[in-house]
Structure formats: C-alpha cells, structure tokens
Amino acid sequence: MLAALSLPLTLGACQGGTVQGGLPGLLERIGPGAPQRVAPQPASPPGRQANIPPTGQPAPQMPRPAAPSLAIETQPLPGPMLVRPGDGNVIRIAFLAPLSGPHAGLGRALLDAAQMALFDLADDRLALLPRDTEGQPEKAAAVAQQAMAEGAQIIIGPLFANEAAAVGPLARERGVKVLSFSTDRSVAGNGVFLLGFTPDQQVERVIGFARTRGMTRFALLAPDSAYGNAVAQATDLATRQTGGQLLRQDRYPGDTADLTPVVRRFATGLRALPPRSTEEPAPAETAESHLARPVDAVLLPEGGARLRALAPLLPYFDIDPRTVRFLGTGLWEDAGLGSEPALVGGWYAAPAPEGFAEFSRRFEQAFGRRPVRLASLAYDTTALVGILARREDPAPFSDAALTNPDGFAGYDGIFRFLPDGLVQRGLAVLEVQRRGSRVIDPAPASFQQPAN
Known part of the structure; x- marks a missing residue:
C-alpha cells in the first residue's frame, strides 16, 4: 500500500x-x-x-x-x-x-x-x-x-x-x-x-440499477451530438447486456430552440409501441397499471437549462413521471434540479x-x-x-x-x-429530490465487489 x-x-x-x-x-x-x-x-x-x-x-x-x-x-x-x-x-x-x-x-x-x-x-x-x-x-x-x-x-x-x-x-x-x-x-x-467522467459508465450504472428494480423497457431521447451518440451506443449495449429492451430512441439537433415538436413526436412514438405481454412482470417501483405504460424508463442525457426546458414537456404529452421513471447521466449533477417537478424522483449515476x-x-x-x-x-x-x-x-x-x-x-x-x-470509476446512483439529491445505491468501495 x-x-x-x-x-x-x-x-x-x-x-x-x-x-x-x-x-x-x-x-x-x-x-x-x-x-x-x-x-x-x-x-x-x-x-x-x-x-x-x-x-x-x-x-x-x-x-x-x-x-x-x-x-x-x-x-x-x-x-x-x-x-x-x-x-x-x-x-x-x-x-x-x-x-x-x-x-x-x-x-x-x-x-x-x-x-x-x-x-x-x-x-x-x-x-x-x-x-x-x-x-x-x-x-x-x-x-x-x-x-x-x-x-x-x-x-x-x-x-x-x-x-x-x-x-x-x-x-x-x-x-x-x-x-x-x-x-x-x-x-x-x-x-x-x-x-x-465518461457517459457510457454512467449509463451502464443507472440502467443496471433500474434493471434491479424490475424495469425492462427503456426509451431514449437524446441530442444528435457526439455526447448523444456516445449515450445512445451505451444505452443500446447496457439494455441488451442486462436483459432489457431499448424500444425507442429519438434524436434531435442539439441547437433546437423549440423542443415541443421533438417531445410530441417522441410521445407519439411511445404510444405506438406494442403492448406488454401479460406474463411480463411489473417493475417493483411502480406495479400499478403497468400494462398501460409503454416503457418503464426514459433516459434524458441533457443538463442545465436544456434539461429544465425538456423535462416539463414530457408530462404535458402524457409521459407521466409518476409511472415512467426518468433517468439521467452525470449532466444531472446539479443541486437545483429538484426545482423542476417533472425531474423529482429521477435517477442518475455520478x-x-x-x-x-x-x-x-x-x-x-x-x-x-x-x-x-x-x-x-x-x-x-x-x-x-x-x-x-x-x-x-x-x-x-x-x-x-x-x-x-x-x-x-x-x-x-x-x-x-x-x-x-480508459478509466473505470465506482459510481453511486442518486435520486433527484426537491432540495438536492440523495444516494439511493452507494458507490462500491472496491473493484473486487460484484460489478454495478
């Protein structure tokens, strides 16, 4: 030592x-x-x-x-x-x-x-x-x-x-x-x-945690940028490796001023997804009416003002954060994020x-x-x-x-x-709350522990 x-x-x-x-x-x-x-x-x-x-x-x-x-x-x-x-x-x-x-x-x-x-x-x-x-x-x-x-x-x-x-x-x-x-x-x-801090490890960590809570069906709404591309690749890989499904991913230009058409198209696409199987178990977090929900979680790799502009549009177009978990990356590491009600309860890795x-x-x-x-x-x-x-x-x-x-x-x-x-890091999973975020799954203390 x-x-x-x-x-x-x-x-x-x-x-x-x-x-x-x-x-x-x-x-x-x-x-x-x-x-x-x-x-x-x-x-x-x-x-x-x-x-x-x-x-x-x-x-x-x-x-x-x-x-x-x-x-x-x-x-x-x-x-x-x-x-x-x-x-x-x-x-x-x-x-x-x-x-x-x-x-x-x-x-x-x-x-x-x-x-x-x-x-x-x-x-x-x-x-x-x-x-x-x-x-x-x-x-x-x-x-x-x-x-x-x-x-x-x-x-x-x-x-x-x-x-x-x-x-x-x-x-x-x-x-x-x-x-x-x-x-x-x-x-x-x-x-x-x-x-x-690479986005692929953050995506792997938060999706892996979501899978432990029974979530299997995921969607991604990401900017069409180098960062968005990295997140999209990581999301596809992480869902497949953990036995989940990435059922829809929508991309939008990173400089889009009005995100309303973007979210409307995304929400319409989610409603068109095939229904769940009656044998498919519901996520442990939100068991009620799971057959009516097109996906269990939506990954939003944005931060700052862009995330605050994007988040309230999702419930406006019936993507309800009370039944669909919003997930994020390290860009969510923002103490004031809980001021946006749609993001309260969301998870991210950092x-x-x-x-x-x-x-x-x-x-x-x-x-x-x-x-x-x-x-x-x-x-x-x-x-x-x-x-x-x-x-x-x-x-x-x-x-x-x-x-x-x-x-x-x-x-x-x-x-x-x-x-x-490349660098590998031990990350925690945090949940957005109204006054900051709290750790809901601690970071590992050793690389000898089971992988996140």
Whole structure:
C-alpha cells in the first residue's frame, strides 16, 4: 500500500498572479536546494492518502484533512520559477491546461487543484511544470515538447480531445505517459489514459440499477451530438447486456430552440409501441397499471437549462413521471434540479457527492472561490502521480503501475485505468429530490465487489 506522508510543502508564486483571481502565469514547484519564493509561514496540513489497496481488499478512502491556508505570494517575480537542471532527484510533472483564452478559468481551477494536491503531499522531490495550451492542439504539442525537453516524466492534461491527440504521439516517442482530462474514447490508448467522467459508465450504472428494480423497457431521447451518440451506443449495449429492451430512441439537433415538436413526436412514438405481454412482470417501483405504460424508463442525457426546458414537456404529452421513471447521466449533477417537478424522483449515476463536497469546501477555503466540477479530477490525478512517484521503482509511471487492477481511491471515489487507456470509476446512483439529491445505491468501495 502506498500512502502520502505529512511533510512541509511550500508553493511558489506566479508572475503577477493572485489566489483570488486564479494564476495567469506559470507556477512551478522548486526542487531541493533551489532558491524558493514563497509566502511567509505557509500552512503545513495533515497528510492525505491516495491508496493502492492489497489485492481483493477495499480501496481505503483518503482521509479528509482540514483545508490548508494556501498563502501564495502575489507580488510580481522577476521570472518563472524553474527547477535547476542539475536536480537529478526531482520528479518533473508536466501539467497542460488552457491558462489563457476562453477556457482560462477552467484551466486555472485545474491548476489550483493540482497545487493543492502537491501541498498535501508535501514532497520536495515533486516539481509541477504548468504549461499553457491556450486550448489549441498546436500549442499543446509545442508546450508538451518543451516540458519533456526539461525532463517531464509524466504529463497531466491536456483538457480537450484534439489536444490529447496532438500530444499523445509526441509523448509516446519519449516513453512518457499522458493522463488527459478528455472523455473522448478515440484518443485513449498507446500511452494516453483518460480521466474524464465518461457517459457510457454512467449509463451502464443507472440502467443496471433500474434493471434491479424490475424495469425492462427503456426509451431514449437524446441530442444528435457526439455526447448523444456516445449515450445512445451505451444505452443500446447496457439494455441488451442486462436483459432489457431499448424500444425507442429519438434524436434531435442539439441547437433546437423549440423542443415541443421533438417531445410530441417522441410521445407519439411511445404510444405506438406494442403492448406488454401479460406474463411480463411489473417493475417493483411502480406495479400499478403497468400494462398501460409503454416503457418503464426514459433516459434524458441533457443538463442545465436544456434539461429544465425538456423535462416539463414530457408530462404535458402524457409521459407521466409518476409511472415512467426518468433517468439521467452525470449532466444531472446539479443541486437545483429538484426545482423542476417533472425531474423529482429521477435517477442518475455520478460519483458519491460527499467527496466533491469536501473537496469543494477545502478548495474554497484555500482559494476564496468555489471550484468547477472537474477540479477534483486534477487533485486526484496529481495526488496519484505523487504517490506513484514515491515508490522504490525505476519506472514509477509504467503501464503496470498505472493499470493496477485494484485501482485507487480519491475524492471522486475509486477509479482504475484499463489497458486500453480508459478509466473505470465506482459510481453511486442518486435520486433527484426537491432540495438536492440523495444516494439511493452507494458507490462500491472496491473493484473486487460484484460489478454495478
């Protein structure tokens, strides 16, 4: 088992940057013995563990330490703070994110979370080498080359699939692994591992749970987009693998302004479905008048304002949420979703919420603002890299190390990388309620448990 130790750690400052507003410049950890520019008396928080469990044992959850007070120097410095070229003991971690341009806010939040993880790990051998990709594949390739020329042994990021596609071959030539925040399966493999929350696992989880409640007949109403395509494929596969039926799927352009004709067509199609067999058992959740219901559940892979506009149209066209269960993906991870009555009682799959809630509390205490949802991925990934770096292993970031079958435990629950570069996560099933959501089927504590 590998565990993080509680050691003092200091963070350097960026050029002209502030904690409150994010870090517009480059920020790097300083290697042992190198000159350091740090704020006075930084906090030394308790340690946090990122654990690899023994075979067959549950992945221990990382303890939740009190939030560190990350006082980062805000005065402009004469130049970027670099690791000295002669520091052979330093393990350099490239961190590629859009630190300027339209996605700078997201990129800076990811970088802040990575710094927070290094603060908790408190290991002077770890050097973070942030590089600004500007959200562009050409720039991502250039800064990845630069970081690897400076000795980066692993790359965290980039954020987008086209960036990962540009960086992957360059890293592979040097034998450097890439841990990308993308969810696009097409860029996974050959040394590129994906970190993002993929819709296929969310669909598999929520449909699998619905099947345990006796639901067999499913329908899908999804946007005609890359995300909608991924959900449609996953829904078809999940229903077949669990012995259910996907009886209807309707698609609509993602930029459709008026969803009324879309839902009317969908509802008409449901009414035209063949009736159930009299021998077919009713779902355990809603046994009454099951023969009159065309399907047991409808999957709606939308989120935010689009979902709120779509949901009330379903009961308007007689798709009653009291008898037909509405299902969602991680896009439903929205605390205000219960304000739409049609969605109350709906189910979706996502990481257990208490982990991100604790991470969010610590992040806000440290940086003075709430984190974006993806920030916890940056924390968990940086912590994982730091833990692997502590092993007495000449190749700490090998395929064998990254694809440990027992996986790892972080703020977003257990996860493990598969040999094809995809990530597998332990997800919970949540039910939408008027004041938030509640877990109705907990996330697994180990990959040794029966599959969801």
